[in-house]
Amino acid sequence: MPLTREQFNQVMAAHEPRLRVSVLAQVGAGQGLDVDELVQEVRIRLWRVLSSEKIVEHLASYLRKTVVSVVIDALRRHTARREDSLDQQVEPPETTLEPELQADRDQRVKRVHAAIAALPERRRLPAQLLLHGFNPQEIAQMTGLTTATARNLAYRGVEEIRASLRAGGQEDWDE
């Protein structure tokens, strides 16, 4: 028997704060996405399925896929909107830097690219994933390495990137 709306609202209300804090807050920050909209979209999609007769085999897995799918869709919509507004010149771009600052930033980005590209292939991927904020255990899980190997390769890779940037005169690369 499908859930009633009252049951659904009750159980969602109990778990929604955790969704906001641990998952969606970081997505909203700096990505131009609205956390309230994301939460609402997750609710709508879940309600649509759970109020129907559709049987969901692995509920927890389905819930995660729903959240991920909502985030991907929101990112795509956001990108499309941004491109539209740039095409129409209705709104100014989100970040407008002074030409000198923009040039400096481009230069830094190029240096980071070059430092990453110069890494030995075996260390490149773990290091990049570490730089994206994944921990060694997660990197191991995602790449099929052991945790010890992933940790070793990732940290050595990051250290090499750091050294390479310092050697190129970029002391404040952490900033």
Next chain:
Amino acid sequence: MNELEARPPQRALAAAVRCDPTLCPDADTLVAFADGTLAAEQRDRVAARVAECASCAMVVRVALDALPWADGLGDGLQRLLDAGSGKASGQGPDPHDQRQGSASGQGSGADGVVVGDFTRRTRVERRFKGPPVALAVAASGMLMVFAVVLLRTPPVEDTLRGAPMIAVAPLDGAVLRQVPASLRWPCAAAPTAANVEVLGADASPLWSGTAQECAVVLPESTRVALAPGQYLWRVRNAAGEPLLGPFAFRVEP
């Protein structure tokens, strides 16, 4: 180098690997990738994409961070769905249940009545014709076997991912009569803890304080100000990066 020193210059990298999110793999693929369940060839392709694209990496991050939430909500929803289909333990099956049968055609109510169709129940009863003592011995034996199977501790290596279970005080999800005087966590779980943040149910920050000896004391004024309801708290390091949590507690006087 410790993990904090190795923490990413994420903004620089995000700028370096900014990409079009339309090029990210779909949700199923990214969740499978986060769980490490993709085949090697596809895993390598997705890993390369994620490493090259900050948006894709962020989505994988969401898939990983959503795990405790999904487990908790999944349990809650499953209980409701089971109750709706008459599978809930502790509830005597109603006549409707016995007529319709459960989806799997098995299970038992609290009073020992087999929930399923009458044909099946008749077969079960017939099989156990015999002296009551023998029946009791057989039932005890089966119970012991089930207890051993169900209560065994799952081997660590069987667990691919799971919600972190940390002995914090108050316990995650605790229902309390009043706002706790302090929030505590195991020192080993967050040796670099510097700050604790208390958030409302809508994730709005309500209070933050400095961590001292793996705990933080909530001032009386804050405790009084927190009305009955649900709250979350998390531990951060000096750089503001989350170390532990969020943990939840509910105040119900």
